[in-house]
Structures are given as C-alpha cells and as structure tokens.
Amino acid sequence: xxxxxxxxxxxxxxxxxxxxxxxxxxxxxxxxxxxxxxxxxxxxxxxxxxxxxxxxxxxxxxxxxxxxxxxxxxxxxxxxxxxxxxxxxxxxxxxxxxxxxxxxxxxxxxxxxxxxxxxxxxxxxxxxxxxxxxxxxxxxxxxxxxxxxxxxxxxxxxxxxxxxxxxxxxxxxxxxxxxxxxxxxxxxxxxxxxxxxxxxxxxxxxxxxxxxxxxx
Amino acid sequence: xxxxxxxxxxxxxxxxxxxxxxxxxxxxxxxxxxxxxxxxxxxxxxxxxxxxxxxxxxxxxxxxxxxxxxxxxxxxxxxxxxxxxxxxxxxxxxxxxxxxxxxxxxxxxxxxxxxxxxxxxxxxxxxxxxxxxxxxxxxxxxxxxxxxxxxxxxxxxxxxxxxxxxxxxxxxxxxxxxxxxxxxxxxxxxxxxxxxxxxxxxxxxxxxxxxxxxxx
Amino acid sequence: xxxxxxxxxxxxxxxxxxxxxxxxxxxxxxxxxxxxxxxxxxxxxxxxxxxxxxxxxxxxxxxxxxxxxxxxxxxxxxxxxxxxxxxxxxxxxxxxxxxxxxxxxxxxxxxxxxxxxxxxxxxxxxxxxxxxxxxxxxxxxxxxxxxxxxxxxxxxxxxxxxxxxxxxxxxxxxxxxxxxxxxxxxxxxxxxxxxxxxxxxxxxxxxxxxxxxxxxxxxxxxxxxxxxxxxxxxxxxxxxxx
Amino acid sequence: xxxxxxxxxxxxxxxxxxxxxxxxxxxxxxxxxxxxxxxxxxxxxxxxxxxxxxxxxxxxxxxxxxxxxxxxxxxxxxxxxxxxxxxxxxxxxxxxxxxxxxxxxxxxxxxxxxxxxxxxxxxxxxxxxxxxxxxxxxxxxxxxxxxxxxxxxxxxxxxxxxxxxxxxxxxxxxxxxxxxxxxxxxxxxxxxxxxxxxxxxxxxxxxxxxxxxxxxxxxxxxxxxxxxxxxxxxxxxxxxxx
Numbered sequence: 001x002x003x004x005x006x007x008x009x010x011x012x013x014x015x016x017x018x019x020x021x022x023x024x025x026x027x028x029x030x031x032x033x034x035x036x037x038x039x040x041x042x043x044x045x046x047x048x049x050x051x052x053x054x055x056x057x058x059x060x061x062x063x064x065x066x067x068x069x070x071x072x073x074x075x076x077x078x079x080x081x082x083x084x085x086x087x088x089x090x091x092x093x094x095x096x097x098x099x100x101x102x103x104x105x106x107x108x109x110x111x112x113x114x115x116x117x118x119x120x121x122x123x124x125x126x127x128x129x130x131x132x133x134x135x136x137x138x139x140x141x142x143x144x145x146x147x148x149x150x151x152x153x154x155x156x157x158x159x160x161x162x163x164x165x166x167x168x169x170x171x172x173x174x175x176x177x178x179x180x181x182x183x184x185x186x187x188x189x190x191x192x193x194x195x196x197x198x199x200x201x202x203x204x205x206x207x208x209x210x211x212x213x214x215x216x
Numbered sequence: 217x218x219x220x221x222x223x224x225x226x227x228x229x230x231x232x233x234x235x236x237x238x239x240x241x242x243x244x245x246x247x248x249x250x251x252x253x254x255x256x257x258x259x260x261x262x263x264x265x266x267x268x269x270x271x272x273x274x275x276x277x278x279x280x281x282x283x284x285x286x287x288x289x290x291x292x293x294x295x296x297x298x299x300x301x302x303x304x305x306x307x308x309x310x311x312x313x314x315x316x317x318x319x320x321x322x323x324x325x326x327x328x329x330x331x332x333x334x335x336x337x338x339x340x341x342x343x344x345x346x347x348x349x350x351x352x353x354x355x356x357x358x359x360x361x362x363x364x365x366x367x368x369x370x371x372x373x374x375x376x377x378x379x380x381x382x383x384x385x386x387x388x389x390x391x392x393x394x395x396x397x398x399x400x401x402x403x404x405x406x407x408x409x410x411x412x413x414x415x416x417x418x419x420x421x422x423x424x425x426x427x428x429x430x431x432x
Numbered sequence: 433x434x435x436x437x438x439x440x441x442x443x444x445x446x447x448x449x450x451x452x453x454x455x456x457x458x459x460x461x462x463x464x465x466x467x468x469x470x471x472x473x474x475x476x477x478x479x480x481x482x483x484x485x486x487x488x489x490x491x492x493x494x495x496x497x498x499x500x501x502x503x504x505x506x507x508x509x510x511x512x513x514x515x516x517x518x519x520x521x522x523x524x525x526x527x528x529x530x531x532x533x534x535x536x537x538x539x540x541x542x543x544x545x546x547x548x549x550x551x552x553x554x555x556x557x558x559x560x561x562x563x564x565x566x567x568x569x570x571x572x573x574x575x576x577x578x579x580x581x582x583x584x585x586x587x588x589x590x591x592x593x594x595x596x597x598x599x600x601x602x603x604x605x606x607x608x609x610x611x612x613x614x615x616x617x618x619x620x621x622x623x624x625x626x627x628x629x630x631x632x633x634x635x636x637x638x639x640x641x642x643x644x645x646x647x648x649x650x651x652x653x654x655x656x657x658x659x660x661x662x663x664x665x666x667x668x669x670x671x672x673x674x
Numbered sequence: 675x676x677x678x679x680x681x682x683x684x685x686x687x688x689x690x691x692x693x694x695x696x697x698x699x700x701x702x703x704x705x706x707x708x709x710x711x712x713x714x715x716x717x718x719x720x721x722x723x724x725x726x727x728x729x730x731x732x733x734x735x736x737x738x739x740x741x742x743x744x745x746x747x748x749x750x751x752x753x754x755x756x757x758x759x760x761x762x763x764x765x766x767x768x769x770x771x772x773x774x775x776x777x778x779x780x781x782x783x784x785x786x787x788x789x790x791x792x793x794x795x796x797x798x799x800x801x802x803x804x805x806x807x808x809x810x811x812x813x814x815x816x817x818x819x820x821x822x823x824x825x826x827x828x829x830x831x832x833x834x835x836x837x838x839x840x841x842x843x844x845x846x847x848x849x850x851x852x853x854x855x856x857x858x859x860x861x862x863x864x865x866x867x868x869x870x871x872x873x874x875x876x877x878x879x880x881x882x883x884x885x886x887x888x889x890x891x892x893x894x895x896x897x898x899x900x901x902x903x904x905x906x907x908x909x910x911x912x913x914x915x916x
Contacts, residue, residue, distance in 0.1 A: 019675030021883045041675050043837075043883070047533065048459045049603050051881045052837070059661040064462060064654040065590075065604040071460040071513075071657040078871025079837035081878040082602055084609040084637075085459065085485070086541040089534025093552060093788030094855060096883050112557075122522065123530070124512030130560065131534030134553040135788055164557030235433030237641045257433050259595075259641065263775065264701045265845050267639045268595070275903040280704060280896040281832075281846040287702040287755075288902040294629025295595035297636040298844055300851040300879075301701065301727070302783040305776025309546030309794060310613060312641050328799075338764065339772070340754030346802065347776030350795040351546055380799030542792070548811035550784070550792040569790035569820075578811075601876060634843060635877050 001195030002145070002173035010035040011191075012101050012142045012171045016042050023047060023092070023132055025102030026070045028142045032101050043079060045097055047128040049088045052080035069128060089128070093135040100136035102129065104143045104167075106157040109207035111167040111181030113141065114159035126162060133163035145172035146204050153177070153187075153207040175201045177209060188212040217411030218361070218389035226251040227407075228317050228358045228387045232258050239263060239308070239348055241318030242286045244358045248317050259295060261313055263344040265304045268296035285344060305344065309351040316352035318345065320359045320383075322373040325423035327383040327397030329357065330375035342378065349379035361388035367422040369393070369403075391417045393425060404428040435596050435646050436625065440471035443619050443647040447584055448477040451504075455540065455585035455611040456484040456494060460513070461655040463604030464493045465588040465621050467647075472586070473497050481505040483540065483580055485533060485607055489513045492655055501525070507580070509533035513657065532560060535577055537610060542579035544613025544642075549578050585615035589638070592622035592648075593631050596640030605637065612642045621649040677838050677888050678867065682713035685861050685889040689826055690719040693746075697782065697827035697853040698726040698736060702755070703899045705846030706735045707830040707863050709891040714828070715739050723747040725782070725822055727775060727849055731755045734897055743767070749822070751775035755899065774802060777819055779852060784821035786855025786884075791820050827857035831880070834864035834890075835873050838882030847879065854884045863891045 003011065005028050013035035016022065023045045024030055033055075036042050044053040046068040053068060054075035062073040083091075091097065106114040113133055116126040133139050146152055153170065165181040176191035187209040189201060198211065219227065221244050229251035232238065239261045240246055249271075252258050260269040262284040269284060270291035278289040299307075307313060322330040329349055332342040349355050362368060369386065381397040392407035403425040405417060414427065437443035454472070458464030469488075472480075473496050480503050487506055488495035490513075497503050498516050505527035511517045520526040531539065532554045542550055551574035555561050565576040587608040590601035598620055600608055612618045620638075625648035628640075679685035696714070700706030711730075714722075715738050722745050729748055730737035732755075739745050740758050747769035753759045762768040773781065774796045784792055793816035797803050807818040829850040832843035840862055842850055854860045862880075867890035870882075 045883070046603070048462070049606050051883055052875075056660045056662045058664050062656055062659055062661060063602065064656050065602040067460065067462050067603050067657070071462070072660040073656055073658070074660075076602075076875060078869070079835075079839070079882060080875040081839050081881040082600075082605055082875050083878075083881060085533065085537040085606045086610045089537050090783075090787030090855070091881070091883060093534055093538075093554060094786050095788060096786075096855070122518045125508060125510035125530050126532055126560075127510040128533035130532035130558060131554045134556065135534070161558045261641070262845070264704070265848050267641055268633075272902045272904045274906050278898055278901055278903060279844065280898050281844040283702065283704050283845055283899070287704070287899040289898060289900070290902075292633060292844075294627070295593075295597070295640060296633040297597050297639040298633050298842075298847055299636075299639060301775065301779040301848045302852045305779050306541075306545030306613070307639070307641060309776055309780075309796060310544050311546060312544075312613070338760045341750060341752035341772050342774055342802075343752040344775035346774035346800060347796045350798065351776070377800045538787075538789070545780075547780070547792050547794060548814075548816055549809075550789050552789060572790075574790055599876070605876075634841070634847075 003193040005031060008142050008171050008173060011176060012140055013037065015099060015140055015169065016040055020098040021045055021096065023097050023100045023136060027103045029101040029103060045091070047088050047092060047132065049083050049085055050080065052077045089131050092131050095135060095137055097136045099138050099140065100132045101140045101142060102132065104141045106152050106154055106159050107141055107167050107170050108154050108157045109187040109209065111165040111179045112157045113162045113167050114157040115162050117160050119160065129162050133166040138168045139166050140169045140171065141167050142171045145174040151204055151206040153205045155206055155208065174204065186210065190214055219409040222247060224358050224387050224389060227392060228356055229253065231315060231356055231385065232256055236314040237261055237312065239313050239316045239352060243319045245317040245319060263304050263308060263348065265299050265301055266296065268293045305347050308347050311351060311353055313352045315354050315356065316348045317356045317358060318348065320357045322368050322370055322375050323357055323383050323386050324370050324373045325403040325425065327381040327395045328373050329378045329383050330373040331378050333376050335376065345378050349382040354384045355382050356385045356387065357383050358387045361390040362420050367420055369421045369423040371422055371424065390420065402426065406430055435644065436594055437645055437647045440467045440621065440647055440649065441474070443645045444468065444471050444475060447617050448472065448475050450477055451479045452583040453481045453483065455582040455615050456482055457587040457606065457608035457611045459485050459603070459606035461489060461492060461657045463588050463600065463606050463608055464488065465586040466493055466653045467621050467649040468586040468619060469494055470496060473500060473502065478502045479504045481507065483507045483582060485509050485536065487511045487514045487517050489657060490515055505529070507531060509536050537607060539577055539580040540610040540614045543581035544610060547579055549576050551576055580614060582615035585611040585618040587612045587618065587620050589620055589622045591624045591626060591631060592620055592646050593626050593628045595628040596643030596646055597631055597636045598622065598638035598643060599631060599635055600637050609638050612638045617644050618642050619645045621647050623649065623651045677886065678836055679887055679889045682709045682863065682889055682891065685887045686710065686713050686717065689859050690714065690717050692719055693721045694825040695723040695725065697824035697857050698724055699829040699848065699850035699853045701727050701845070701848035703731060703734060703897040705830050705842065705848050705850055706730065707828040708735055708895045709863050710828040710861060711736055712738065715742060715744065720744045721746045723749065725749045725824060727751050727778065729753045729756045729759045731899060732757055747771070749773060751778050779849065781819055781822040782852040782856045785823035786852060789821055791818050793818055822856060824857035827853040827860040829854045829860065829862050831862055831864045833866045833868065833873065834862055834888050835868050835870045837870040838885030838888055839873055839878045840864065840880035840885060841873060841877055842879050851880050854880045859886050860884055861887045863889050865891065865893045
C-alpha cells in the first residue's frame with residue numbers, strides 16, 4: 001500500500017505555513033492547493049506574472065489574458081497582483097518565495113535535481129524550473145518513488161541537472177525524505193507512507209540515506 | 217559682446233529635433249525649454265521618474281508628489297508617465313534618451329567632463345549626472361566660456377571627472393564647439409557668438425581646437 | 433511626431449530585413465503580438481532569429497513563420513507545445529537556444545537597461561553553464577549572463593495612447609514590457625488606442641519613449657491554450673483540477 | 675496573516691537593532707517615509723547605516739536622525755540640501771559613500787532580484803571606478819557594481835491594501851519600489867489603507883509579497899522643497915523659470 005497522488009499532495013501540503021508565498025509546479029504539485037490546512041493562508045505565485053492565483057474560473061468566465069504558468073485559465077483573488085516576467089523572476093531569484101513544490105525525474109542524495117530533459121528525446125525546454133529551484137527558499141519535490149526502469153532517488157543523477165544541491169525534501173508514494181543540501185548531514189528518511197516498510201523503501205532507493213523516522 | 221544666458225539656451229535649443237526625448241540639467245539648461253523651435257515636439261525626462269514633464273504649476277496647484285530632479289514643483293502633460301528610479305535610469309543607461317543638455321565646470325578637448333566636485337570643498341554628490349553623461353545618446357554642455365580663475369575648456373580636466381569622453385558639443389557665451397569623442401577629429405570651433413572674434417576665443421581657450429566655422 | 437499607423441503592414445514598413453533579430457512578447461498564446469507576427473510572415477522576410485519565450489502552437493503565432501521556414505533560430509525557454517518546431521529542429525533545419533525563463537527575462541531587461549552582463553545563480557552546475565564564466569560572491573557560485581537586444585521588438589498591449597504609452601492586462605503582460613525596451617525599434621499592437629492624456633500616468637506600464645510605432649488591432653485574435661474551468665456547483669478550491 | 679499595524683511605533687517593534695542597515699525611500703522630500711523614520715529616531719537605535727538617495731533637509735526626514743547622531747553612515751547620491759550633514763561629515767563624525775543615482779537605484783534593484791553584481795558604463799574613468807573591476811564588452815568599458823540589501827526597508831506609498839500591495843503617486847514613487855524588494859523586512863507607510871481587492875491588480879506597483887508590515891499615516895507630513903510656480907496670466911512655457 002503506497003500513497004495515492006492525493007495523499008502525496010496532502011503530505012506536501014503539511015509543509016505550508018501561514019502567510020507563505022508558494023509556487024506550485026504542474027501535475028501532483030498542483031493538487032497541493034486542495035489540501036491547504038485549515039486556518040492557514042497561502043499565496044500562490046505563478047511565474048508568468050501573477051501573485052494571488054485563484055482557482056480555475058467558473059465555466060464561461062475563462063479569460064484568455066488570465067492564465068497560469070501551465071497555460072491553464074485561472075481566476076483572480078482579492079489579493080491578486082500582476083507583473084512582468086522580469087519582475088516575476090526577480091521575485092523568484094531574489095529569494096522572496098518561501099516554498100516551491102515541484103515534480104522531478106531524478107533526485108540525488110546531495111539535493112541535485114533533474115526534471116527537464118532526457119538526452120536523445122525531444123527537449124521541450126526548462127521553462128522557469130531552473131530559476132525556481134535556484135531562487136526559492138525551500139524546494140519540496142513530489143514524485144513517484146520509482147520509474148519503470150528503476151529508482152529515481154539516486155547517489156548521483158545521470159540525467160542533465162535542473163539545479164545543483166537545491167532539493168530540501170522529497171515526498172514520494174513510499175516515503176518522505178529530507179536533504180541537508182548545503183551541509184553534511186545528507187539524506188534522511190523521516191516518514192513511511194501508510195503500510196510501507198523500511199525494507200521496501202531501501203529496496204527501491206539507490207541513494208544513501210539515514211533512517212530518522214519520526215514517531216517510529 | 218558675448219551671448220547672454222538666454223542666447224546660449226536658444227543656441228542649445230537648435231540641437232532639438234522633432235520627437236526627441238531630452239533630459240535638461242539645472243541652470244541654463246533648464247532655460248532651453250523656453251526656446252523649443254516652432255513645430256517641434258520635444259519630451260522632457262526628469263530622472264527622478266517622469267517622462268513628459270510640464271511647466272511649473274499655476275500658483276496654488278503645487279503638488280508635493282510632483283517634482284523634477286531639481287526638487288522643484290512641476291506639472292503634468294497629456295503624455296506624462298511616471299516610473300521608479302530604477303526604471304528611469306534603465307531608460308538613461310540604456311541609451312533611450314536622445315539628448316542631454318547640462319552645465320559643466322570643465323570640459324576637455326577629448327570630451328571629458330567635470331561638473332560634480334571640487335577637491336577640498338564640501339562635496340554635494342553627483343546625483344544622476346554620471347549616469348546621464350554615460351548613457352544618453354548625445355551630450356551638449358552649456359556653460360560660461362571661462363571661470364574667474366581661467367579657462368574651462370582645457371587640454372585635460374584637472375577636477376575629478378563626471379565622465380570620460382562623453383561630451384559631443386559645448387555652447388558657451390563666446391562660441392560653439394563640437395567634439396569627436398570617440399574618434400580622432402578632436403574639438404572643432406563651429407560658431408562664434410555675435411560680435412565675438414576668433415582671437416578672443418583663442419585667448420580664452422586652453423583646449424586645442426580646429427577652426428571649422430560655418431558660413432564664415 | 434506621429435506614432436500611429438493604420439494597420440500592421442504599414443507599421444512594419446521599411447524596418448524588416450532578412451536575417452534580423454526580433455523580440456516577440458507573450459507567454460504561450462497569452463499576450464502575443466499575433467497581428468504583427470502574421471504581418472511579418474506576409475512580408476516574406478526570412479532567416480529571422482526570434483527571441484520569444486515560446487514558439488506559438490501549431491497554426492497560431494510564431495508557428496506560422498515556422499510553416500513558411502522564415503525562422504532560422506529561436507531563443508526561448510519552452511517550446512513543448514509545438515509539433516512543427518520539434519520536426520524542424522530534429523531535422524536540423526532550425527537552431528535553438530534554450531534559456532531558463534528568468535534568465536531570458538533578465539537578459540532582455542538588461543539589454544534595455546544598458547547592462548551588458550549580470551550574475552545569476554540560475555543554471556549553476558547545469559548544461560546552461562557550459563562556456564559561461566562562473567564566479568563566487570559571498571561563498572556562492574553564480575553564472576555570468578549577457579544581455580539581449582533586438583533589431584526590432586513586437587509587443588501586444590491592452591491599451592495604448594498616441595504618445596506610445598502602454599498598459600497591459602492581467603497575465604498578458606509577461607515578456608512584453610522588457611521587450612519593448614530592448615530593441616532599436618519597438619512596434620506595439622494594442623487592443624484599444626486612445627488619445628494621449630486618457631490613461632492615468634500612474635497606471636502606465638511602458639512609457640511612450642520605448643514605442644516608435646503603434647497600431648490598433650482590436651481583440652479578435654485571442655486564444656486559450658488550455659481551457660480549465662470548475663463547475664458552478666463545485667466548492668471553490670484553489671487550483672483544483674477538474 | 676495580519677500585516678496591518680496601528681501606528682509606526684508598533685510597526686517597527688522587535689525589528690530595530692543598533693548597527694543595522696536601513697533602506698529609506700524617497701527623493702528629496704518627495705515620497706519619504708517620514709513617519710517611520712521619525713519612529714526610528716524615537717526608538718533610540720543607533721550606529722545606523724542608511725541607504726537613501728538624499729539625507730532630508732535640516733529638520734525634516736533623515737536629518738532628524740543626524741541631529742541625534744544615530745546615523746553612522748550614509749549611502750547616497752546627493753546630500754547638498756543638508757547643512758547638518760556637511761558639518762558632521764567635515765568633522766569626521768559621519769561616513770559617506772556616494773553612488774551615482776542610477777547605479778544606486780540599480781544596486782538596490784539587483785539586491786532584491788538575486789543578482790549579486792552587474793556591469794554599467796556609469797562612472798568609468800572617474801573616482802567612482804576606484805577599486806572596482808573594469809571589463810570590456812563589445813569594445814566598451816564597464817564597471818562591475820555589487821548589489822545592496824538591507825536589514826529593513828522603510829517606504830512610503832500613496833495607497834496600500836491589507837495584503838501589502840502598494841501604489842505610489844506621481845514622482846513620489848522614485849526609490850520606494852526597489853527598496854521594498856531589497857531588505858529582509860519591509861515596512862510600508864501608506865496615506866490610504868484599503869481592504870485587499872480594492873486596488874485594480876493591474877495598477878499595483880509593489881506586490882504584497884514584499885511588504886511584511888503596513889501602517890496608515892495619512893497625508894499630513896508632506897513637504898515641498900522648492901515651490902516653483904507660474905502666474906496664471908503667463909503663457910504656458912515648459913519649465914520656465916520665474
């Protein structure tokens with residue numbers, strides 16, 4: 001029994017704090033906004049130039065001038081502001097965003113992240129991913145623990161990097177890990193998904209990690 | 217018989233072209249706006265963050281939030297826009313302003329300009345002068361030909377520079393000079409003020425210059 | 433000094449040349465200067481380098497200049513929406529330079545602001561760093577990135593006035609304001625054109641100094657790439673997938 | 675997450691320390707956060723470094739913190755209006771670092787934008803270049819300038835909302851927007867405070883993310899440094915001296 005996509009999103013949502021400014025990637029990270037804990041106010045940034053991103057619009061209220069970074073129609077909130085791409089990435093690069101939650105192809109035990117290209121396949125581009133992982137204060141990766149061809153949590157990424165020593169936490173369908181990306185404490189397993197065993201995690205993880213389970 | 221302040225301003229105003237965006241310094245340069253040739257539209261930039269600067273306001277209409285770079289109250293025009301100091305100097309530094317007309321203490325024959333400090337005296341600061349001379353497409357200096365203690369048009373400035381090889385033209389009460397600031401043509405005398413002789417200009421100028429009088 | 437042109441064709445007259453570098457605003461299909469890019473297509477000018485975050489989608493925007501093979505090179509951050517792009521790139525018919533989106537935005541902003549180079553953390557230790565100077569400041573590594581400046585820029589705004597002042601609408605602002613500052617000649621298409629003095633000067637996003645030519649194009653050409661909605665009966669959850 | 679404080683004193687509580695670096699908005703007396711700077715004076719905190727384009731005029735603005743000798747150092751572009759400044763500086767009681775105004779503005783903008791250093795033509799071949807790296811790009815010389823980042827920033831805006839969004843008025847904008855981005859904690863004083871949602875999101879100059887604390891101060895403290903007017907009978911000449 002591993003976590004579902006929704007459960008992974010819910011776990012990542014526990015990293016949110018009141019007043020946080022947060023950037024959510026496409027896919028499972030987008031689901032995190034459905035699990036914002038009660039009593040907590042979180043402001044979503046969309047790197048194409050919007051702070052205070054609202055939910056998808058009601059049918060018939062879609063506005064071609066109002067989209068998120070995934071090019072999906074969204075809506076406005078009372079706190080919303082708009083700005084240019086230069087100002088948006090100044091905000092990102094300048095460390096003003098508290099938390100970025102995003103997907104990944106591979107994460108290494110030192111915090112290296114690969115999520116933008118597979119050599120030999122058509123490259124779509126990195127978009128804003130490199131800026132986000134380099135600039136945002138704290139980076140949480142949400143991803144399936146393993147790919148079809150093997151582990152995604154590695155000693156060293158073999159895909160081209162999106163960023164070097166950038167990941168602080170990884171939430172997978174099997175477990176939650178923290179990474180001391182600038183220090184020497186390496187990677188630590190801090191939680192197991194419901195019904196998942198330590199052995200199962202070890203068998204599916206190439207990266208070296210300490211076991212530091214909470215309430216275990 | 218030399219030119220008056222007004223005549224110097226009027227001569228400098230002949231450098232204006234239709235559609236120009238212009239930054240005027242304090243003193244005689246400010247007077248240039250009174251001599252904008254008929255049929256020509258000129259937009260004044262004020263480096264504290266305004267494009268389309270209007271005249272002084274009518275008595276009783278002064279607004280503390282609406283001043284020029286000399287901290288004087290001014291007024292708005294239909295074309296006016298406001299922006300931050302960063303955006304204002306991005307405009308200046310990026311070469312978007314066609315012409316800057318400003319005063320000077322000394323100008324050298326290679327285009328060096330000194331107009332911000334006298335060693336040993338209290339220094340007020342350079343304000344935006346260094347940015348303007350480095351960034352604006354064309355720089356015209358309007359100044360008295362001589363100071364009490366001697367010539368101001370020199371072989372080499374002995375006061376600390378505001379900018380290196382930045383002046384394109386000098387209008388004084390005695391004459392008009394052009395400077396080939398990036399090339400090798402040096403300084404050229406192109407006009408004499410009404411009733412002023414070549415000998416008089418030579419006697420009051422330390423800088424070396426070619427004589428290239430128009431209509432002479 | 434008249435800046436207003438009657439149509440896109442005349443607004444581009446005399447300034448297009450083979451081999452030139454063109455900045456083109458927009459993000460996805462949002463805020464793209466489509467009337468102007470269509471007019472560039474119609475002009476037949478070729479071997480163009482486009483600086484644009486994306487390359488349109490098949491049949492819309494810059495993709496239409498890929499169809500006619502007028503584009504030699506793209507400088508972009510993401511081109512995943514465009515099948516034609518992939519074909520031409522894989523066939524070696526199209527050059528491509530990927531920039532991280534924030535680096536791209538800042539290189540353009542720097543180009544307009546007279547800053548030839550700057551340092552950024554983005555891309556350190558990645559393929560993007562290849563051939564670039566790496567330098568430490570206060571113990572952290574940064575890459576040196578150079579500025580970008582175009583021969584012309586084409587931008588789309590919601591409202592413009594006869595002095596060239598522009599106002600963008602919502603997320604259609606994106607790359608347009610920086611691009612407007614970073615080319616020898618900037619041509620703006622606007623949905624609404626008004627006389628100077630009609631826009632509150634505190635609301636202007638792009639001062640008129642940056643805009644040499646302006647043309648009113650209306651609102652007909654606006655597209656939605658991914659139409660995502662929530663039903664009216666659903667509870668209002670933020671960003672919920674439906 | 676409440677950002678609204680009842681007065682300047684409470685808005686600064688717990689964040690002031692001796693020896694800190696403070697960004698302070700404004701140009702001359704226009705758009706200065708005078709209520710907040712007066713509250714810093716009243717707090718008694720000392721050995722401060724202020725980054726501010728000017729130093730107020732005698733008796734107004736930062737000059738009042740010179741009176742009490744709370745300022746150790748100023749980073750400014752022009753301090754000519756201030757006699758007290760001159761006295762303390764000439765007596766060796768005050769450190770001073772002059773920056774060209776545009777370089778100062780850009781260093782602050784870079785600080786907020788995560789750019790540790792950039793290159794500019796401004797100041798090449800002058801005293802300002804001393805000790806700085808000079809580098810050629812495309813045959814022209816540029817200076818490398820470092821970014822600035824404060825412990826706190828105090829800014830003045832015309833209108834703010836409860837989410838921290840700010841709108842500035844006319845030339846009172848000046849240094850305020852960049853400074854709001856370039857400090858660990860930014861405190862904004864606003865003339866008018868409204869609930870979030872009252873300001874058109876396309877008109878916001880400083881997004882709320884940059885503002886941690888906000889206080890309404892009204893419009894009482896606004897000064898004119900040089901009151902220049904034209905008589906109603908005069909012809910409208912641009913910038914005419916009277």
